[in-house]
Amino acid sequence: MTKQDRAVRTRLALIRSAAEQFEARGYIRASLAEISAGAGVSSGALHFHFANKAAVAEAVERAAARALRRVAARGRGGDGCALQRLVDVTHHVARLLCADIVVRAGLRLNAEAVAGRVRDLRREWRECVHELLAEAERRGELAAGMPPHRSSAVVLAATTGIEVLAREDPGWLARPSLTDLWHLLLPCVAAPHLAGALDPAGTGPDHADPHADGEADVGREADTADGALEEPGRAGLALR
Template identity: 80%
Template structure:
């Protein structure tokens, strides 16, 4: 393994360890010593990659943002019903939150803005929801009188509420919770021509993501870390 590869691994381990500390202890109580210990590296190695705790938190948020953007992009454009893709993306992100501590911690840090950061992790989600509803309106999938703007506010409020509740109980992210939500919403949103064609439990393909299988941590992407390491010429200390 090259020095650059070790540097990438160290950085990713630190981001994951920091996410675990931020999730369980919060930003204020989490310490750099605990973060470095959780990653199995020295304090010197941590400071080689990150100047301070705020920089570590920024890295966690950035990794979470990348994972959320990638999940949304999978469903924003494609074949099939726009409303079904909206249902599917909510299930996909719920599974991502279950599987990826970095995404959970990144959203929590961003909501609390504990370190004074200005990144808006939920902006992409708002754009995704509104975009899919606008597409549904264009192709005649919305019921009469249903508008993308007002409907997106309801979907955003419901999904954000589920994410906040899940900080204390991950059961809120289970498939039945979102299925119940869509069973209530879809009859009000969908045009009569779609009756019986939309699955509130999500398409079967949603369950094939790596987040659902728990095989990967999408929030900590090795390719992104490798690019950072290459630009900075990092070497493990």
């Protein structure tokens, strides 16, 4: 293993350990000593990669943002019914949140603006939902009287509420919970001719890998730009 490979693996271990600490103890109570110990490295190794706790939190948030954007891109760039792709994206996001603590911690840090709100993941989710619903309107998939801005408000309120509730009870992210949600929403949002054609349980395998099709496990990929390590001790640049 090369020196750069070891540095990448150390950085990833620190990001995952930080996510575990932020998730269990919160940003304020989590300490750099606990983060380095959880990663199995010295405090000096941590400071080689991150200047302070805020920089570690920024790296966790950025890694989560990368994974979530991959999921959103699958829906935006897909073919077929836009409403079905929206349903599928919510299931993909839920599975990713269940499977990856870095994604969970990063989303929570972002919601609490711990890292200084370089990016706004909730805004990006709003844009993803609105874009898919605008496409659904162009395709004639929305019910009469449900323009994108109205249907977006309903979908966003429901999905954001589930994500918040899941912080205390992960069962809210289970497939049956989301399926029940879409059973209620689709008759209100979808055009009548789509009744029976949409699958509220999502159109993937029952136990689909949340990291499949390009949704890489953020705990296994380098938190880098174009594969190169960031300059040690600096917080990374925001994803644009």
